[in-house]
Amino acid sequence: MNLVKRLFSSSNQQLSGLPPTVLEQLAVAPFAVQKFKDAGRGLVAARDIQYGEVLLTEQPYVCCPSLSNRRKVCYHCLKVLPTPQQQAAGAAEMPISSRSHMFCSSSCLSSAQASYFTLESQLSLEQLERHCQAYGERFPLIAARLALMIAQDGMTAAAQQQQQQQGSDSQADPEAGVGRSSSDVGRISRISRMSTGSNGSSRWSHTLATSSMRSSNNLGTTSWQSSSSSNRRQGRPGSYSTKAALGPAGDDGSVHQQVASALGFLCFANVPPPPPGPWAEAHKMLARALAAAAGNREQEEEAAGLQAALQGLDLDWYVAVMARLHLNTFKVEAALPIDWSQGHAAAAAMLGGDAASAGSALYLLGSLFNHSCEPNVHVTFPGNDSTAVFTAARQIAEGEQLFITYIDAGQELDARQEYLAFAYGFRCHCVRCCEELEEQAKHMPPQLP
Numbered sequence: 001m002n003l004v005k006r007l008f009s010s011s012n013q014q015l016s017g018l019p020p021t022v023l024e025q026l027a028v029a030p031f032a033v034q035k036f037k038d039a040g041r042g043l044v045a046a047r048d049i050q051y052g053e054v055l056l057t058e059q060p061y062v063c064c065p066s067l068s069n070r071r072k073v074c075y076h077c078l079k080v081l082p083t084p085q086q087q088a089a090g091a092a093e094m095p096i097s098s099r100s101h102m103f104c105s106s107s108c109l110s111s112a113q114a115s116y117f118t119l120e121s122q123l124s125l126e127q128l129e130r131h132c133q134a135y136g137e138r139f140p141l142i143a144a145r146l147a148l149m150i151a152q153d154g155m156t157a158a159a160q161q162q163q164q165q166q167g168s169d170s171q172a173d174p175e176a177g178v179g180r181s182s183s184d185v186g187r188i189s190r191i192s193r194m195s196t197g198s199n200g201s202s203r204w205s206h207t208l209a210t211s212s213m214r215s216s217n218n219l220g221t222t223s224w225q226s227s228s229s230s231n232r233r234q235g236r237p238g239s240y241s242t243k244a245a246l247g248p249a250g251d252d253g254s255v256h257q258q259v260a261s262a263l264g265f266l267c268f269a270n271v272p273p274p275p276p277g278p279w280a281e282a283h284k285m286l287a288r289a290l291a292a293a294a295g296n297r298e299q300e301e302e303a304a305g306l307q308a309a310l311q312g313l314d315l316d317w318y319v320a321v322m323a324r325l326h327l328n329t330f331k332v333e334a335a336l337p338i339d340w341s342q343g344h345a346a347a348a349a350m351l352g353g354d355a356a357s358a359g360s361a362l363y364l365l366g367s368l369f370n371h372s373c374e375p376n377v378h379v380t381f382p383g384n385d386s387t388a389v390f391t392a393a394r395q396i397a398e399g400e401q402l403f404i405t406y407i408d409a410g411q412e413l414d415a416r417q418e419y420l421a422f423a424y425g426f427r428c429h430c431v432r433c434c435e436e437l438e439e440q441a442k443h444m445p446p447q448l449p
């Protein structure tokens with residue numbers, strides 16, 4: 001514990017931005033956060049760790065099912081749903097269907113409704129889903145879920161504020177406005193802040209990097225290319241920090257601020273303006289769907305609250321979110337039932353493509369694990385849902401850095417190096433890569449003088 005505190009306090013300013021939930025988990029974890037020269041923050045064993053020890057069990061901050069397996073997993077927690085045979089045998093809880101989405105339990109449906117699904121059920125994300133299918137993208141759907149969480153909160157906050165105001169107006173002098181409670185005032189200012197962002201203007205065109213901004217991003221000097229070949233671009237020095245674009249972080253209780261605080265602490269890819277075309281296209285589709293929902297609302301206050309929230313979800317916000325999702329999202333691997341009647345999809349599932357994935361999820365503390373092609377920590381999803389369990393893959397000594405693998409570590413050296421540079425913007429110098437590079441160099445033909 002002392003080591004955790006020492007490492008934590010001796011590290012740079014970025015660590016003070018860790019969200020409270022992450023700090024709580026870190027306080028009981030057998031590891032600490034440390035800053036590394038070439039890899040940004042990472043996690044280090046705070047004591048000797050035994051092989052097979054569970055280091056962390058984490059729920060996702062946000063997750064989303066893969067398009068190909070949407071009807072096989074819970075729309076909220078990604079739990080694999082019982083097969084029709086299991087349902088018929090009465091061996092499992094019956095899934096609940098709502099608006100063509102499946103939920104594993106009524107509590108998952110209620111949690112989804114309280115967060116994003118009430119609003120989502122009133123609009124269509126079909127166009128965005130088609131776009132994701134066309135580009136093989138999964139992150140726009142997570143960004144959409146975050147946007148729905150923020151928009152639904154803006155909408156309900158405005159409606160509640162109206163109700164409270166009506167209640168207090170009937171008791172107090174309406175002209176003096178003395179019936180407005182302090183929480184009303186907080187909500188009013190919160191909605192107006194959400195609509196203008198941190199500086200009240202669009203940030204995309206004029207927020208250029210300064211060296212201090214770049215230093216808050218561990219990719220500041222590296223090149224980055226998106227994992228989607230359709231939006232390849234080279235990260236250049238001179239691109240800017242996108243943290244401000246997430247909106248003001250804080251604790252006024254709004255989901256917008258919570259999301260800004262949570263995502264603001266994650267590392268992100270430098271995305272120089274203009275934004276990648278497919279990102280701008282996807283954002284337009286999302287904004288259109290949300291705006292249509294605002295237009296369809298009967299309650300004036302709700303519509304106004306939704307409109308106000310939407311202004312904070314501009315293209316800058318979207319790019320800032322996507323720049324984080326690309327570097328930090330995990331694929332949730334689950335034991336999905338294989339439908340052998342779907343020959344092609346069954347083959348893809350066997351080969352471990354997207355068909356084998358329950359979905360994608362973002363973990364806040366889990367995002368601090370750096371990569372090695374010979375990891376000492378394994379990530380599994382033993383509950384067949386989005387709860388990630390990080391386990392020691394061997395005995396680890398106090399002070400050793402903890403690594404997971406971001407890729408299929410069974411690949412050859414060149415493929416691993418190429419993919420890590422392409423998708424995560426770094427050159428891997430793990431022990432295995434260094435040894436294999438050395439071996440490769442021995443077999444290179446001698447250079448002519």
Ligand SMILES: C[S@@+](CC[C@H](N)C(=O)[O-])C[C@H]1O[C@@H](n2cnc3c(N)ncnc32)[C@H](O)[C@@H]1O
Pocket residue numbers: 038039040041042218219266267327328367368369370371372424425426427428429430
């Ligand atoms: C999921 S984050 C890991 C935490 C990150 N280091 C941070 O400061 O938040 C992924 C990013 O960390 C950096 N990274 C992870 N493993 C690395 C490694 N072995 N060598 C260099 N950079 C690494 C890369 O910039 C990568 O895009």
